[in-house]
Amino acid sequence: xxxxxxxxxxxxxxxxxxxxxxxxxxxxxxxxxxxxxxxxxxxxxxxxxxxxxxxxxxxxxxxxxxxxxxxxxxxxxxxxxxxxxxxxxxxxxxxxxxxxxxxxxxxxxxxxxxxxxxxxxxxxxxxxxxxxxxxxxxxxxxxxxxxxxxxxxxxxxxxxxxxxxxxxxxxxxxxxxxxxxxxxxxxxxxxxxxxxxxxxxxxxxxxxxxxxxxxxxxxxxxxxxxxxxxxxxxxxxxxxxxxxxxxxxxxxxxxxxxxxxxxxxxxxxxxxxxxxxxxxxxxxxxxxxxxxxxxxxxxxxxxxxxxxxxxxxxxxxxxxxxxxxxxxxxxxxxxxxxxxxxxxxxxxxxxxxxxxxxxxxxxxxxxxxxxxxxxxxxxxxxxxxxxxxxxxxxxxxxxxxx
Numbered sequence: 001x002x003x004x005x006x007x008x009x010x011x012x013x014x015x016x017x018x019x020x021x022x023x024x025x026x027x028x029x030x031x032x033x034x035x036x037x038x039x040x041x042x043x044x045x046x047x048x049x050x051x052x053x054x055x056x057x058x059x060x061x062x063x064x065x066x067x068x069x070x071x072x073x074x075x076x077x078x079x080x081x082x083x084x085x086x087x088x089x090x091x092x093x094x095x096x097x098x099x100x101x102x103x104x105x106x107x108x109x110x111x112x113x114x115x116x117x118x119x120x121x122x123x124x125x126x127x128x129x130x131x132x133x134x135x136x137x138x139x140x141x142x143x144x145x146x147x148x149x150x151x152x153x154x155x156x157x158x159x160x161x162x163x164x165x166x167x168x169x170x171x172x173x174x175x176x177x178x179x180x181x182x183x184x185x186x187x188x189x190x191x192x193x194x195x196x197x198x199x200x201x202x203x204x205x206x207x208x209x210x211x212x213x214x215x216x217x218x219x220x221x222x223x224x225x226x227x228x229x230x231x232x233x234x235x236x237x238x239x240x241x242x243x244x245x246x247x248x249x250x251x252x253x254x255x256x257x258x259x260x261x262x263x264x265x266x267x268x269x270x271x272x273x274x275x276x277x278x279x280x281x282x283x284x285x286x287x288x289x290x291x292x293x294x295x296x297x298x299x300x301x302x303x304x305x306x307x308x309x310x311x312x313x314x315x316x317x318x319x320x321x322x323x324x325x326x327x328x329x330x331x332x333x334x335x336x337x338x339x340x341x342x343x344x345x346x347x348x349x350x351x352x353x354x355x356x357x358x359x360x361x362x363x364x365x366x367x368x369x370x371x372x373x374x375x376x377x378x379x380x381x382x383x384x385x386x387x388x389x390x391x392x393x394x395x396x397x398x399x400x401x402x
Contacts (some may be wrong), residue, residue, distance in 0.1 A: 001073055004068045008084050010042040010091055011311050012079075015066035017107060020140050024102075027292075030127035033116065038107030039063050039099035042083060043091035045147070051378040052147045053089060054138065055079065055098040056155030056162035059230075059286045059353065060278060063100035063107070066091075075277070081361040088369040093378065094151065101358055102137050103129040103285040111210075111276045124210025131158075131293045135165045151378055152176040156358035157325060158286070161293045164333070167310040170297065178315045178369075181322055181358040183329035184277055184303055185294040189322065192234055194287040196315035198225035202281050207292070225272030232268050234319035236354030248272045303336040310337075314344040317365065319357040345372060 004011060017038050040063045044215045045052060055065050057078070066083035068076055083089045083096055100108040103126065113124040119124075143148070153174050155163040160182025167177040186194075201207060204222030208215050231242075242265040259265045299306040314337055318330035334346040349365045351357040357365070373389045 002071075004071055004073070008086050009076070009080065010067040010084050012070065012073075013040050013042065013064075015040050015063060015107065016067070018137060018141065018144055020137075020144075022140075024132050024133070024137060024140075026127055027130045028128045031128070032109065033136065033234075034101070035102055035109040036107070036350055037102070037109075037114070037137060039097060039141065040065065040077075041069075041098075042066055042096040043094055045095040045145075046378065048378075049147055050149075050151060051094050052095045052142075052150050053096045053143070054150045054163075054166070055083070055089070055096060056134075056138075056153065056159035056166075056232055057098065057101065057291065058155070058157040058159045060283075061159075062104060063098050065098040066096070066322065078359065080361065080368065082366070083117060088366055088373050089154065090373065094373075097141070097145065097147075099141055101129075101134045102346075103282060103289070105279035105282040110279070111285070112213075112279055114223075121213060123213060126285070127283060128280065128288055128292075130146045131161050131165045132169065134162055134289075135169050138162075138166070138172070139386070149173040149175060151376055152178055152373070154178040154180075155182070156180040157182055157355065158290055158293075161290075162216075162296070164295050165293075167314075169304060171309055171311040173308075174229045174312045175315075176315070176372075177310070177312050178317075178372070179333065180317045180326045181319055181330070181355055182333075183325050184296060186290055187329075191291050193229060193324075194291055195289060196282055197229050200225035200229065201284060204280075210284075211268070212280065218279050218318050220275045223275040223278065223283060224268075225275040227278075228267045228271040231267065233324045234355040236323065236352055238321060238353050239351040239356075243353065303332065304339045306340055307340040308339050310340070312342075312343060315369075316332060316343060316344060316346045317358075317368065319351045319353070319355070319365075320348055320349045321352050322355045322357060324355040 015038050017036060019033045019034060037354050038160055059219040061078045064077045066077040067081045087091050089096060102108050103110045105112055111122050113122055115122045115125060150173060151162040153166040158178035163177050163179045167174045190294045204210055204219030204367045207219040207222060212218050251402055285322045296303040296306045316330050316334045318327035334344050336346040347368050353360050
């Protein structure tokens with residue numbers, strides 16, 4: 001049996017496209033007078049429309065979260081481990097929606113789209129977007145799909161930021177918020193890594209101030225270097241040691257500057273592959289959206305005050321070896337939710353894979369995730385959510401995984 005035919009896979013899926021003609025006012029002050037979203041759906045929307053789940057993607061991901069695009073497709077969606085029949089996000093129960101965010105390079109409006117004012121692609125003229133803008137655009141998609149509220153909004157990393165933003169911007173439309181390996185705002189170190197990546201791209205001689213397509217070229221080397229820097233931060237030291245150690249490609253040193261260690265070969269391969277499939281202007285936009293995110297900024301920088309406006313329950317997960325989005329950042333979120341009298345379940349998963357652990361099949365992670373999702377009774381979600389009046393509960397891992 002092929003992976004496409006597996007009973008735990010959603011099988012072959014086809015991306016969908018929708019264009020919104022109404023203007024979308026962006027946080028930066030500019031307006032998209034129309035915009036397009038590409039998205040995928042898995043499972044079936046029930047008659048009460050109470051089982052919809054929104055999946056928010058991370059920096060370099062897209063709408064293809066699960067399944068395959070053809071019978072010959074060798075690579076499934078980026079969250080195939082967690083979306084499908086019998087998986088934590090069970091498509092026998094939930095109707096799952098995953099859009100490619102505006103500013104992306106996989107079909108949604110972004111730097112590669114035509115600018116209606118010029119008739120040419122936007123390139124660097126596509127406006128800077130934020131997490132709040134993505135949420136606003138996703139809300140238009142929900143309305144178009146006839147979804148009045150989400151049973152859950154779920155995301156890892158940058159996707160987790162979107163999930164939290166949803167719970168504040170549309171508190172009546174979110175029943176459960178699942179934020180994984182994320183943070184309420186970036187640390188200075190994270191912003192620094194993003195700036196190094198951007199400098200690698202903009203310093204490439206083929207960047208041409210973002211108008212590289214006008215010159216029929218791409219800043220391939222700069223984008224590859226940006227990906228190499230990012231990829232290192234997504235892995236832990238233990239993961240890299242286990243995967244590569246100090247293994248050489250040959251039996252002895254060459255005493256030169258070409259690739260000698262296996263880890264060097266791996267990083268160059270990752271960088272080159274990424275630069276062939278991703279857009280440099282999009283990478284700049286996405287990293288800036290990360291930098292700008294600060295869930296408490298509009299609430300006098302008070303995280304508790306911010307979460308006091310939410311009405312949903314939360315699951316917050318972190319990974320012990322994740323140093324890019326360390327467990328301390330997730331604990332800050334969970335602590336603020338408790339003080340704000342919200343129901344929150346929190347777990348730190350012991351895992352050696354680093355930040356990328358949220359994409360990987362890890363038994364303890366999967367068990368906790370599935371147990372929480374099993375608690376969501378879509379048949380009981382017909383009434384609007386009410387603000388918490390009783391003291392919040394901080395659910396222990398054992399309580400939700402038994």
